Amino acid sequence: MQKPQIFIAKPIPSEVREYLEQHATCTFWEKETPVPRQELREHVAQVEGLLTAGGKITSELLDAAPKLRVVSTMSVGYNHFDIPAFRKRGVIGTHTPGVLNDTVADLVMAMMLTAGRRISELDRYVKDGHWQRGDNESLFGLDIHHKILGIIGMGGIGKAVAKRAKFGFDMSILYHNRHRNPEVEQEFCASYCSLDELLQQSDLIVLMTPLTEETRHLIGAQQFAKMKKTAIFINASRGQTVDEQALIQALQTKQIYAAGLDVFEQEPVDRDNPLLSMPNVITLPHIGSATETTRDQMAMLAAQNLIAALQGLTPPNLIPELRS
Ligand SMILES: NC(=O)C1=CN([C@@H]2O[C@H](COP(=O)(O)OP(=O)(O)OC[C@H]3O[C@@H](n4cnc5c(N)ncnc54)[C@H](O)[C@@H]3O)[C@@H](O)[C@H]2O)C=CC1
Numbered sequence: 144m145q146k147p148q149i150f151i152a153k154p155i156p157s158e159v160r161e162y163l164e165q166h167a168t169c170t171f172w173e174k175e176t177p178v179p180r181q182e183l184r185e186h187v188a189q190v191e192g193l194l195t196a197g198g199k200i201t202s203e204l205l206d207a208a209p210k211l212r213v214v215s216t217m218s219v220g221y222n223h224f225d226i227p228a229f230r231k232r233g234v235i236g237t238h239t240p241g242v243l244n245d246t247v248a249d250l251v252m253a254m255m256l257t258a259g260r261r262i263s264e265l266d267r268y269v270k271d272g273h274w275q276r277g278d279n280e281s282l283f284g285l286d287i288h289h290k291i292l293g294i295i296g297m298g299g300i301g302k303a304v305a306k307r308a309k310f311g312f313d314m315s316i317l318y319h320n321r322h323r324n325p326e327v328e329q330e331f332c333a334s335y336c337s338l339d340e341l342l343q344q345s346d347l348i349v350l351m352t353p354l355t356e357e358t359r360h361l362i363g364a365q366q367f368a369k370m371k372k373t374a375i376f377i378n379a380s381r382g383q384t385v386d387e388q389a390l391i392q393a394l395q396t397k398q399i400y401a402a403g404l405d406v407f408e409q410e411p412v413d414r415d416n417p418l419l420s421m422p423n424v425i426t427l428p429h430i431g432s433a434t435e436t437t438r439d440q441m442a443m444l445a446a447q448n449l450i451a452a453l454q455g456l457t458p459p460n461l462i463p464e465l466r467s
């Protein structure tokens with residue numbers, strides 16, 4: 144049987160490359176920079192399968208790809224896929240849930256600790272030679288242990304955060320989700336509540352929903368106004384789930400204490416974005432799942448999804464909205 148043609152639009156580890164080469168005729172994009180749009184269009188015009196990570200897969204791109212049957216993204220989020228366009232053309236879409244839960248949850252905990260205990264600020268303080276003898280109260284931060292944590296979006300990553308917070312830091316867990324989850328309530332003594340209740344009661348708030356039409360700007364001025372003045376707000380979902388101007392205002396007016404951000408409305412973030420000059424804001428370059436081990440696992444899973452779907456099998460991680 145002839146091997147299918149595929150395009151791999153990002154660099155991948157050698158084991159994954161070998162696996163793909165066993166099952167398909169491959170063209171690899173070797174550069175770290177994203178494939179320019181026109182080049183991507185030219186590649187997808189020739190292939191049945193595409194392995195990608197973040198570039199938008201639009202109806203216009205699918206129109207330029209008459210042979211394309213499967214698009215596999217090396218990410219759990221798939222807001223860069225035009226799902227109705229996939230459905231209309233019968234193109235299969237897959238993603239990589241699960242393998243990154245613990246890694247992203249570790250980063251969320253790191254942001255909570257860094258914001259609460261002001262780690263970045265204090266690191267700078269010592270390195271800049273400001274440390275003097277005596278107890279300087281202006282350096283004190285906030286505890287995170289035994290606090291109330293509100294998780295918005297209690298899915299795979301949300302649960303991994305709840306586990307760490309409950310059993311590692313003795314926190315009480317509130318959550319808001321599309322559906323109640325009795326297992327989560329039992330396992331972590333988590334209490335389900337409305338979004339407003341969660342915002343009002345939580346000391347730390349973690350946003351972990353996918354980006355959808357429903358969650359776009361889910362957190363804006365009205366929501367920040369409901370938070371405690373001592374609240375720490377963490378976003379590791381997608382930048383567009385938060386109204387960034389409202390977040391800037393909430394921080395400038397001290398409506399909230401601090402923020403930890405792995406994602407931004409525009410990525411890479413603009414150098415003149417006011418968030419970058421706020422000492423109480425942790426800014427990371429969308430790095431949640433980026434450890435060597437986890438990225439290797441994501442690449443292999445994305446490859447396995449792609450090959451299974453091209454072979455006519457049900458891929459392990461079909462995008463939920465594309466399941467028949
Ligand atoms: N910063 C980073 O590097 C990473 C970011 N992400 C982002 O995190 C998101 C979540 O990932 P997972 O936990 O694996 O997904 P998941 O699908 O397991 O969990 C998402 C949860 O959000 C809930 N949800 C959806 N819409 C909601 C709404 N309107 N209100 C309240 N809850 C809602 C769902 O019911 C579900 O429980 C991804 O879609 C992605 O955008 C994921 C991995 C890495």
Ligand SMILES: O=C(O)C(=O)CO
Pocket residue numbers: 217218219220221243431432433
């Ligand atoms: O998986 C995702 O959705 C990411 O954002 C990167 O891991």
